[in-house]
Amino acid sequence: MTDQWKDSYDVVIVGGGAAGLNGALMLGRSRRSVVVIDSGTPRNAPAEGVHGLLALDGIAPAELLERGRAEVRGYGGQIVDGEVVSVARDEDGFTVTLADENIVRARRVLVATGLTDEIxxxxxxxxxxxxxxxxxxxxxxxxxxxxxxxxxxxxxxxxxxxxxxxxxxxxxxxxxxxxxxxxxxxxxxxxxxxxxxxxxxxxxxxxxxxxxxxxxxxxxxxxxxxxxxASRMVARAGFLAPLGLEPVAHPSGMGEHIPTDPMGRTEVPGIWVAGNVTDLSAQVGAAAAAGAMAGAQINADLVNDEIRQALIPQP
CATH class of the missing domain: 3.50.50.60 (FAD/NAD(P)-binding domain)
Structure with missing residues (x-):
């Protein structure tokens, strides 16, 4: 199912796995307008079940994502099938372009596109x-x-x-x-x-x-x-390169990731990342937790921005 989307949102989330959906859940619960753009290529698709996830051990990956999508929609979030090819800064935030040439604007962007296993x-x-x-x-x-x-x-x-x-x-x-x-x-x-x-x-x-x-x-x-x-794990984040965000060698030697601070904030103001795109070894539970943290931090950042705007003297 693909939702009918709007021209702009508080937050565009790129990637609809555990990290992206949990980020969307937190933002939806904070009454933020949010859309998740998902290419439909989860890393764990070949696996029969997700393991080590408390209370959901063994759940099929597709079922976990469907449950997550339903929860996000329950708080007003939208899910759109598509592939993001570029993210560019504009006057008030970011312009996100999809492979089908659809364009959507966002005040903030959360990237949760995961990684590619090179074997x-x-x-x-x-x-x-x-x-x-x-x-x-x-x-x-x-x-x-x-x-x-x-x-x-x-x-x-x-x-x-x-x-x-x-x-x-x-x-x-x-x-x-x-x-x-x-x-x-x-x-x-x-x-x-x-x-x-x-x-x-x-x-x-x-x-x-x-x-x-x-x-x-x-x-x-x-x-x-x-x-x-052992695969070589490489972040899926080529569309961020024009913003100056490119995968770099992970300290563990396991592959390449997008570095962030502990809250998921990147070096580019307004861009957060969560899940395997930055933490190569994160399992589903850890990726979801990182998405939740990033979602909460993005909401707080937007609140602070709204306060700054409100305090600007009006002519």
Whole structure:
């Protein structure tokens, strides 16, 4: 469903995931006019359920978003399907342009577009992504507990990832692939009983619509029921570049994000961001909480702006 929208709002929210919808909820409850523009491409769409979310553990991603949309609409917020291609400053705020050339004005903008998971170009990985090819032990670990798990070495987070998945299964193999181990890392894995297999990975093989195992370049096949791989996470925020906001390297080395202060405020006055676009490791609950915080801060900023305007002497 797409709402009929107006020409201008107090706040335009770009992105209708947990962060964007919770931001809209807070703003709607503050009697702000708000519209959420959503492209319909949530990061967690391939997953069967959202996990680690109190009172809603296991809920289907689509159901969570539909519930959130209904709550936002209940407070007068609007939801519009579309893709934002640019945000530009004007005299009184911002002009937001969509791919279909629709234009809407906003006094403030909250960006909650999430991130893109960049995974190695290894045959089979993308096909099983979010099912038996996973990345987060807290999002998917329980679902693959006690299975034969393989972790692909791809970068600085791979050993850490392996040690966390070892907490969930006694049968964990580390495929060194492109991330050979230091002596310290090798000792850590050995201490936890993780077998290390050297050599580059050629493919993740599938049989009967499920993961069968990992094939190395030298032809060796290792049967696995699940594979974990650390993605490189990159903020979806290209449309902010003309404003001087571009993704930068995250301190963790996990990818690129848009930096903010603790409240979600960016270096550009009037632009806030929340969720995975700034916090790469945030799960759904944390992203929603960040959206709520940003929404509250935006409302307070608007209140202060309205007070300043009211105190300007009239001619």
């Amino acid at each position: 190695p170009d290894i045959p089979g990985l993308r096909q099983r992504w979010g099912r038996d090819v996973v990345h987060c032990p807290y999002c998917h670990g329980w679902e693959v507990r006690d299975q034969a798990i393989g972790v692909l070495g791809t970068g600085p987070m791979s050993v850490h990832q392996t040690l966390l998945f070892r907490q969930l299964s006694a049968d964990v193999v580390y495929f060194a692939n492109t991330a050979p181990l230091t002596a310290e890392q090798a000792a850590q894995l050995d201490a936890r009983g993780v077998r290390v297999i050297d050599g580059a990975v050629a493919s993740v093989e599938i049989a009967d619509d499920r993961l069968a195992g990992v094939r190395l370049v030298d032809g060796t096949f290792v049967a696995r029921e699940a594979v974990a791989v």
